[in-house]
Amino acid sequence: MHEAVVGAGTPAAGALGQGAVAPAVTETHLDLPLFSRGKVRDIYDLGEHLLIVATDRLSAFDAVLPAGIPDRGRVLTGLSAFWFGRLRDIVPNHFISTDPATFPPAVHAQRQMLAGRSMLVRRLRPIGIECVVRGYLAGSAWKEYAATGALGGEPLPAGLRMGSRLPAPVFTPATKAQTGHDENITLPRMAQLVGADLTRRLREASLAIYREGAAQAERCGLLVADTKFEFGLEGGEIVLIDEVLTPDSSRFWDAPAYAATGSTESFDKQIVRDYLERIGWDKQPPAPPLPPEVIAATRARYREAYTRLTGGPLPEE
Ligand SMILES: Nc1ncnc2c1ncn2[C@@H]1O[C@H](COP(=O)(O)OP(=O)(O)O)[C@@H](O)[C@H]1O
């Protein structure tokens, strides 16, 4: 089922024909200077601009899996583009275009591969703080609360549990660690690093984006348990960069399941995590291959996240 059907399809059916799944794109090699290659995204350096290409690579338990998830990169880019459009009245962002016709001529031969998964953006100076907002207790926030009763050093009400909705969203910044996991920092520490004024503006912008995004997502049946924003500076103004409110920058939970059972399963990655736990992988790279049915079910989850949030199906390739 991961075989591309070569040949002309009707425009309505897309280039692959009805029901066919394009093969996953797990690496890109464009004739452009590389800016960075992350776990998921290959970013190319265009001088004043960057070309951010989301591949179909998937990581779980900190390891990149050998096979990709078809359509995952297009879902990530499609969701970022959707949110950049929706949120730009709250704070400006780096988005320029997802139309391959606007990309440099050097990559036009690969425009079909790039379509939908690539975004041209303005290159800015990153502020270097991971601006995390949490609406629910999970991950490192749950660990901190369980140990201390506080979050980011600020006390929270007693009696909260893993997955509890917080009385109000909380801004919990972190610094990017060179290796491994990010390091949570307090607001005073952030103010030492970037100044009190920038700290206040980043916190307010992050909370405002979270409130708007999470409210929209909840109406679509997805909870944004927590999420991370990055900002750059342009003429003294803060600008939202990187990706926004995607499954890779956020913990998405299924709202109906949470309401029914308190489930805090990852909307997108749970199937993969469950499989890797079930086969008893020791979590030491390299990660084992995924069976086709796990890949297919995970692909469906990403497509579902896109459809729920945007209200329409992921465009055909
Ligand atoms: N508009 C932009 N200008 C400059 N840097 C950017 C912009 N958007 C994203 N970045 C940077 O690109 C990098 C993306 O890295 P990423 O693919 O997330 O891998 P990782 O986070 O694993 O290093 C981040 O350092 C981010 O700050």
Ligand SMILES: [Mg+2]
């Ligand atoms: Mg990143």
